Amino acid sequence: MRFKSTLITAALSAALLLTAGLTCAQSARAAAPDWLENAVEAEYPNTVKMRHYLHQHPELGNQEVQTQAYIADFLRAQGIKVIEGTKHAPTAVIGILNEGRGHAIGLRADIDALPIAEHTGLPYASTATGTIFGKETAVSHMCGHDAHMAMLLSAAKIMAAHRDEIDRTVIFVFQPAEEGDSIDDPYALEEQKLAGAAALVADGLLEDYQIEKMYGIHVMARQPAGKILIAKGAALNSVDAFLIKVQGEQAHGAMPWTGVDAVLTASALVLNLQQLVSRNIDLTRGMGVVTVGRLQAGETSNVMAGSAELEGTIRANDKQIRDTLLKRIPEVAVHTAQAYGAKALPRIIEIYPVTYNDPAEAQKLAAALQDLGLDAEISDWNPGASEDFSFYAEKVPGVFMFLGVDAPGAEQAANNHSDKFVIADEALKSGVAAHIGAALSL
């Protein structure tokens, strides 16, 4: 490897530690390879071109057919081995560089778009349409996965050109359906489909390529373009959903003793669910949220409702808290209903676990990226969203980075998933360099 030499003799190192107060970890770091900055800069026009093209051609989860072909063709043109599709993730693309060189790491970019219309007014704004659960919809990359693809493609190209200087196997994971499957409505299915990342994990991605560590980047509004934030520990919350059907017995509103009131039961249920966070979870570990977002019952004022439905969302930033909530919600539902003489049929839809960064790897990566001259720092910023990168990080140490994309001077920029979410292209350079930095960091 052609790193600039940073070897320091033990005696000098000790002296430096004493005088400058450096830590051992800092003094032992390797500097950036001399080609990196120029390579990222030279590739930049193409990175932007690719992002804008992908932006104009968005596709929904598990329907990313054109996107898959685009990625596969580009990787093959760089001399990278390509696998298209796995059993549960047919639109995935896996790129393999330096096969068999051991110590494989995975770099992940998600490739799917959202079923919303874009209103950014950009010259390359999406006008695409697609189908979600069989219905036509506008489609756009309002979560920035176009940037994720362009950054990882450019990083792959640069790494392929310098493959002899990368002392490990690098697996490029272009993952579908991070925003969920767009073919089947999860509530209409008996059995849940696997999310994009969960599908790849189930199909043996980590074992087949002996991936020891996973890295991913998400572009984020409300942070300056190019800034990289890395959490030590929980980076994003878990997300799950619940649906509870309450069965009572309809009766005349004037004669409630002749039936079982589903409205009263559902009301008690809403209140009882709220004590889970305040009384059942270990609040020293982190936070949890239970929100009933939909409550429907009844037909008219003088008829006591015989059935009700509650739907809600569950969030946590700690695995134990999530597990407690997922276990307790059905228990509270069933027993509250029983206390009112009704019956509850709870259903939990498990979505994504907590996205947890390995603290030691997070620290190491932040230091490595700083050495590349990137504006990277350890941060406890949790944007509150959720990600299926969590499925990789449950199996192997993982680090999920946030990359700011706000143009200079942008204030209160539209968030990811807004129809006005905009990415300042200059941020892409940091993302390309961060992928390469992760592959180079030991």
Ligand SMILES: [Zn+2]
């Ligand atoms: Zn998203």
Ligand SMILES: [Zn+2]
């Ligand atoms: Zn996203």
